[in-house]
Amino acid sequence: MIPSPRARNGLVALFCLGVLLALVPAQEIIHRARPEKFDPTRLQRTSMVGVGLTPALIAAMGGFRPLAADLVWLKVDQVWEGGSWWAMVPLLNAVVELDPKFELAWQVYGWHCAYNLHAESNTALDKNYWLQKGIEILERAVEANPDSWRMKWELGWTCFDRAHELARAAEWFYAADQLKGAPAYVSRLYYRAYEHLLDRDGILRGLAYARARHRDDPKHQHLVTRDTNFWRTHWNDPQTHRRVIVEENTARFQRGIPPYLYPNDAYFDVCPVCGMPVPKSKDAVCGNVQCPNYKRPIHREPAGGVPSAA
């Protein structure tokens, strides 16, 4: 039966409208499953054009973002070899904006800010700025790659090694270890953070957790057993406590980070200024000759005030 043109057009319009409307909720589902957004205003276009990356910019606008990211990444390598560490920042930003799944780029970006630029900075303010920037970048990396253990591990490591935000680092190591592909050392780093905090409950909890993971990895089990035995033996050894405190606060001092004040240690208090351990007593004084609080009681307000705790 051949319908009249008007009837045919009406039926076609009805059908097409129905199908197009059905696509709206389907598109919403996809949008929620893949919420990738690209905001070209976040690319520092002037910097990119200034180093001859206009083709990459054009490729980016044309939808070939991974390829554009690769072109910029090659440029990053060139700039690094040339020693222009500061110029790498907008380029690395462009790489991760163009290809948010490029984990290596996120790692390098975060590391470069938190380590290289932090070290290159002259003032405490600048150092802190670049350290926090590195952490912020890695937080963005985690948000962009929620299923990646590597991003969470990198954030945890930066908190642990560079910012010395040990409790936070432990959380990130734990989170990283929940994801597929995380190697065994991540679970060991979880209790390592608590070791640096001399948090006994945390250490025991971490050791038990690490032992329960990777049961078929003999090396991992051996290391966990070794560490468990160490703490069983040395928890009550004041020198072990002292060594941990000295290591941690020396590193903090070198990075310009305020010392950690170890509130629950059984054997030592720490100087609020230099963080060095002092055997527990009512009249304990700081014994660090380099400390401004040298030979002053550590339980009284030190000269210059107490620096803020980590």
Place this chain on the structure above:
Amino acid sequence: MSPIILRVILVVSLALIVAAVVLSRKTWLPGIGHGIPSIWRIAKITVAEARRRRVLQAVIALVVLILLSMTFFSSVTPEEQAKMVIDGGLAAIAVSGILLAIFVAAFLIPNEIESRTVYAILSKPVRRFEFVLGKYLGALIVLAAVVAIMTAVLVGVLVALDHLIKDQAGSVFNPNLGSVVFASVMSYFSLAVLTALIVLISTVSSTTMTVISAFIIWGVGSAQSLIYGLAEKQVGATKLLLLVLYYLVPHLENFDYRFQASNFVPINLVAAAGALIIGFGYTVVVLVVASVFFSDRQV
């Protein structure tokens, strides 16, 4: 958009589809058996015609050369090299696929009308929509063959590099071949949607306008997330306009799995299935409209 609104939209849409199908069953049901062989024969001759033209072979040869030249990224680490070869290879396949899709589809029906070869076909018991579908199916087969060849070459390059680099001490290339093939297949489906839209435009406008429109649609369709991002920042009429554009233009970005392929990121199969369903639905609508336009076109 709130879940309630989405549910209402879904119910209304299903009602409209069912109503249209039921009301029109007396028109399409009787002819269904006849239509498929005609569509297939027209598709076959379209493929045969494309094979005999030299342009396809030239494009494939060019892309194969580009893919082989990807092996020259040797100054970076194996992981980075893997990423660059995959990104570059998939981009080459995408670009050549898009160019082929545009130039094959834009000339598909207008060429037949201009050379008047359509007279001998439409005077036979072939309905106009069968002609449109047959030409479209032929174009799809041609594109599938080209994309398959280029993907095979890319996979070959990656496997060869993998062996080469594994032979050297300590290097592991480890390309994610499954994701690469998946990304290429999804890229092909985006071409299928684009081709349908180009066929629609070609039924009502000149070849030049069709080619220009096709590039514009491809550009906008590849920037869906950008449009959505812009729409979120706007209010009022501008926001509505951007959202209409977002929903109306084919969502080619849904089919973009190049990030996943080169970064070894797990693929969200729900999203992929959704993309295919949307692409299929969109293509059906476009081809139905194209058939209606062509049915009314004076050749």
Place this chain on the structure above:
Amino acid sequence: MATAETVLQIEGLTKIYRSLFTPMGVKAVDGLSLTVRRGETYSIVGPNGSGKTTTLKIVLGLIFPTAGSTTIFGKSIAELSVRERIGFLPEDAYLYDCFSGEELLDFYAGLFGYSKQRRSALVEELLTLVGMQANRKVPFRECSKGMRQRIALAQALVNDPELLILDEPTSGLDPAGRHQMTLLIQELKRRGKTILLCSHFLAEVEEVCDRVGIMYRGKLVAEGNLSELAGEPEEVVITFRGLDRLGPDAIGQLRDRIRAAGVEIASKEALAEGEEGPARPAPSAVALLDSAAGEIRLPRAVEGKLWQVLQAVRDAGGEIVEITRPRPSLQDIFVRAIREEPQ
């Protein structure tokens, strides 16, 4: 009015092309009505731009009329069952040029849903019919014009159609090619096909068609079989010879004898421009003497004096070669019909 024998019926067909530059529109076909009966060969003739091809395209459903209707076998062309019974040869053989004749015929046969065996048999039969067996594998673009037309005709016959529509089948062919095509059309006619033919090669149309429709500026200005269109012969032509060896005065003597027989006669040379003024047709009751061709044309009005004129020629010493009563050619009819149309 359509009957069981009516294959094609066109009623009041009008097609107006409108564009930006011609908002009022150009009438390509203007109120055309015609009928083609089963088994007959109907030819539409007309100059370029008269609307022949437009009419065919509307009949085939390739373009759509502004007004009027066409039916084939009593049904609309939109119905597939109708298209299964017709074949169409387009002007200039527009077929895919990268395929051979064999491949093209196989493709078009496939559109009718024939099985592989049936297609093979059909292709053989058609290639034989059109004389293309030896060149079956030659790509279409490498074929001569004549070969292309033959393959195109073969594709029109692939479904053994009852109605064959041929648009300028001899266009672009050399005389040998035109002759071959004409023979083929005659063979198809002999096989009982109904043929609708469009052409402006009037000589070939005269050889094959039963009825002719003359189109001019979109209108059907004349229609009928050749006899109807030609009407009664208007003159008798007497062909003679031998008078030239009797001397220069022999023609003058013949003229005098014919006048003596009571028939007014003028010489063709005298009517030509220069001697007695501008060239003018002879009056209807005046015989015309063409001494160069050796002909006397006796109009119908003085046909009764035929024997006297014959006697006069013999008395003048001439020899009668032939006496004929020629019908006007289609060309003559065509020119007359167009001339009679208001400009």
